[in-house]
Each structure stands twice: as C-alpha cells, then as structure tokens.
Amino acid sequence: xxxxxxxxxxxxxxxxxxxxxxxxxxxxxxxxxxxxxxxxxxxxxxxxxxxxxxxxxxxxxxxxxxxxxxxxxxxxxxxxxxxxxxxxxxxxxxxxxxxxxx
Numbered sequence: 001x002x003x004x005x006x007x008x009x010x011x012x013x014x015x016x017x018x019x020x021x022x023x024x025x026x027x028x029x030x031x032x033x034x035x036x037x038x039x040x041x042x043x044x045x046x047x048x049x050x051x052x053x054x055x056x057x058x059x060x061x062x063x064x065x066x067x068x069x070x071x072x073x074x075x076x077x078x079x080x081x082x083x084x085x086x087x088x089x090x091x092x093x094x095x096x097x098x099x100x101x102x
Contacts, residue, residue, distance in 0.1 A: 006078045009034030024053040032076065039078035041085040047072060061099040068092045 010033045018025040028051075033044035048069040054062045071092040079086045 005036050005039055006080070008032040008040070008076060009036075022055040024051075026051045032074070036078075037084065039080060039084060040075060042074065045072050045074045046070075047074065059101045062097070063099065064094065064096050066092070066094045 010031075012031040012033075014029055016027045028049045030047045030049075031044070032047075035043045037043050047067075050064075050066045050069055052064045056062065068089075068091055073085075073091070074089055075085060075087045076089060077087045078084070
C-alpha cells in the first residue's frame with residue numbers, strides 16, 4: 001500500500017533504566033530503519049532521550065527530560081507532494097521541572 005511508503009518501515013526501541021533510593025533515570029533509544037529515500041531524507045536514524053528524576057523528599061520531585069540528545073534531523077511522516085524532509089520533527093529540547101505534592 002502507498003500509505004506505508006509515508007511511514008518508517010521498521011521501528012525498534014529500548015530503554016536502560018536506573019532506579020535506586022532517591023534517583024530514577026531512563027535512557028531510551030528509538031531506531032527507525034527501512035525508510036524509502038524517495039519520501040524520507042534518510043533511510044535510517046536513531047533518536048536518544050534521557051529522563052532523570054530525583055526525590056528530595058516524599059513531597060518534592062525534581063526532573064530533567066532531554067529529548068533528541070544528538071539533535072538528529074529526522075521525520076517520522078512523509079508527503080510525496082513536498083518531497084523528502086517535508087515534515088521534520090523537533091530538534092534537541094529539554095524540560096526542567098519541580099513537582100510538589102500537598
């Protein structure tokens with residue numbers, strides 16, 4: 001089907017997690033491969049994300065999320081009308097926050 005040409009053919013993911021005492025961390029990798037280069041700018045790419053959480057106490061959690069650590073240029077959807085790279089995803093970004101429960 002033509003619709004499947006507009007999506008990555010193979011998507012694989014894995015996580016490496018650390019959880020001890022007040023710390024929780026997760027390193028995630030998503031691998032996209034088998035992309036048709038008539039529609040995508042690259043036939044394969046990897047996206048790395050990192051999440052780190054620290055519990056100061058039972059009420060306060062500090063967290064940091066970093067998405068697309070390597071700042072890879074990629075797209076997970078395509079449009080034949082506009083050609084490869086027409087629907088790019090966001091580059092590296094992060095969020096730092098504090099969660100307080102009361």
